[in-house]
Amino acid sequence: MSVKADPCSQPSLMHPDQAIPLLLEQVSPVSDTEVVLLPYALGRVLAEDLAACIDLPPFDNSSMDGYALRFADLNTQTNQTSLRLIGSSFAGHGFQGEAKPNTCVRIMTGAPLPVGYDTVQMQEEAEVDCEIVHIRHPKAQGANVRCRGEELTQGTKVLNAGIQIGAAELGVLATIGASQVRVYRQLKVAFFSTGDELRPVGSELAPGQIYDSNRYSIQGLLKRANVEWLDLGVIADDPEAIRQAFRHAASQADMVLTSGGVSVGEADFTKQVLDEEGQITFWKLAIKPGKPFAMGKIDKAVFCGLPGNPVSSMVTFYKLVWPILQKMQGLTPVAPLMLNATLSTPIRKSPGRVEYQRGILSRNAQGELEVTITGSQGSGMLTSMSLANCFVLLEQFQGDTAVGTQVTVEPFNSVLC
Numbered sequence: 001m002s003v004k005a006d007p008c009s010q011p012s013l014m015h016p017d018q019a020i021p022l023l024l025e026q027v028s029p030v031s032d033t034e035v036v037l038l039p040y041a042l043g044r045v046l047a048e049d050l051a052a053c054i055d056l057p058p059f060d061n062s063s064m065d066g067y068a069l070r071f072a073d074l075n076t077q078t079n080q081t082s083l084r085l086i087g088s089s090f091a092g093h094g095f096q097g098e099a100k101p102n103t104c105v106r107i108m109t110g111a112p113l114p115v116g117y118d119t120v121q122m123q124e125e126a127e128v129d130c131e132i133v134h135i136r137h138p139k140a141q142g143a144n145v146r147c148r149g150e151e152l153t154q155g156t157k158v159l160n161a162g163i164q165i166g167a168a169e170l171g172v173l174a175t176i177g178a179s180q181v182r183v184y185r186q187l188k189v190a191f192f193s194t195g196d197e198l199r200p201v202g203s204e205l206a207p208g209q210i211y212d213s214n215r216y217s218i219q220g221l222l223k224r225a226n227v228e229w230l231d232l233g234v235i236a237d238d239p240e241a242i243r244q245a246f247r248h249a250a251s252q253a254d255m256v257l258t259s260g261g262v263s264v265g266e267a268d269f270t271k272q273v274l275d276e277e278g279q280i281t282f283w284k285l286a287i288k289p290g291k292p293f294a295m296g297k298i299d300k301a302v303f304c305g306l307p308g309n310p311v312s313s314m315v316t317f318y319k320l321v322w323p324i325l326q327k328m329q330g331l332t333p334v335a336p337l338m339l340n341a342t343l344s345t346p347i348r349k350s351p352g353r354v355e356y357q358r359g360i361l362s363r364n365a366q367g368e369l370e371v372t373i374t375g376s377q378g379s380g381m382l383t384s385m386s387l388a389n390c391f392v393l394l395e396q397f398q399g400d401t402a403v404g405t406q407v408t409v410e411p412f413n414s415v416l417c
């Protein structure tokens with residue numbers, strides 16, 4: 001059987017692994033910073049190293065509900081000791097007195113360990129008889145005590161500049177009492193789609209028209225990428241209208257992102273106008289979907305031109321634009337997680353481009369990873385994306401792939417889910 005080459009492939013097209021570093025070389029991280037209150041810091045990039053300004057925990061406290069005692073008072077030979085109960089320590093309301101020999105204090109989880117006690121016996125291993133507590137099976141000295149500074153001491157670095165603040169980091173910041181934090185300023189991305197056939201949702205479709213879906217899918221991705229987006233709507237396939245849109249967008253934003261008009265058709269004006277208004281510094285790579293992706297510059301703004309086909313625009317955003325945005329935001333793009341899985345549906349592919357087919361990754365009855373392709377893989381079929389939870393990565397010169405073959409799978413991350 002003869003192998004049919006991909007009609008859209010050109011031998012000179014660059015592999016994405018080679019192209020991505022070249023794209024990244026063209027952008028620099030923002031340097032401006034601002035101070036934001038903690039509730040507004042989610043998703044922002046930390047602009048300075050942060051050290052703990054208090055010890056963590058700030059005081060010795062109990063990790064169990066039980067009895068605070070002096071380990072030296074325990075009879076470890078008989079495993080039985082009786083201690084006199086002299087008070088209680090609650091979280092937020094510590095015991096005010098001091099330890100005395102052969103005594104204990106009732107203590108709750110999180111309550112300060114009273115001065116002079118060094119160990120906590122959990123209540124399940126103690127019996128109370130009026131004011132006397134019988135301790136059974138004592139543990140080691142210091143058991144169930146969380147010591148001041150055992151997690152972090154004051155002055156220790158707790159978060160590095162250049163990390164993205166997620167839910168855990170918000171919690172860490174609150175733990176050390178940070179009410180505000182210095183972050184890099186948020187990037188502004190201006191987006192417009194091009195095409196005379198595009199109509200906004202909510203309007204009637206005339207013959208030959210379709211709804212502008214890329215505006216929504218790409219805005220969804222931009223939101224997940226934690227940038228501020230400026231929606232410039234749909235621009236007609238008219239070089240003058242596109243020129244005006246470019247000028248307006250470039251004066252407002254760090255990045256001008258467009259969909260459509262980057263291929264070779266007679267109404268594909270995006271790339272052509274950008275060539276006149278700014279510079280195209282990169283065009284086309286060996287990727288499917290998404291071959292005609294373009295990058296460039298207009299005034300101070302970075303330009304990224306996504307192909308109009310709906311799956312192509314999402315894939316090129318995710319694989320190419322998102323790392324560019326990460327670098328511009330002050331983050332370090334990291335290589336995606338890759339897994340091996342057994343293919344459970346056959347794959348059709350012509351050699352020529354690296355393909356990102358859309359798949360569903362799951363575990364079979366034997367607990368092994370398997371992947372199924374989400375039906376037809378046309379670049380215009382967005383349902384192939386919405387049904388998927390991963391890409392199946394097929395190398396440039398690979399052809400059809402049979403059921404049972406081990407394939408490389410890239411699970412979707414939080415930007416695509």
Ligand SMILES: Nc1nc2c(c(=O)[nH]1)N[C@H]1C(S)=C(S)[C@@H](COP(=O)(O)OP(=O)(O)OC[C@H]3O[C@@H](n4cnc5c(N)ncnc54)[C@H](O)[C@@H]3O)O[C@H]1N2
Pocket residue numbers: 008193194195197198210211212213214215259260261262263264265268289290291292306307308309310312379380
């Ligand atoms: N002769 C050739 N033709 C094409 C080639 C080629 O190498 N030689 N490449 C094909 C590939 S691959 C792609 S990808 C597309 C990309 O073309 P454009 O970026 O110029 O996109 P358009 O022509 O404007 O649109 C393509 C397709 O997508 C639909 N579309 C556009 N915008 C939207 C939107 N906002 N929402 C929903 N759908 C949209 C549009 O109606 C077209 O069907 O070029 C191939 N052609």
Ligand code: MOO
Pocket residue numbers: 008287288289290291292307309311312379
């Ligand atoms: O490269 Mo294109 O296959 O239609 O997205």
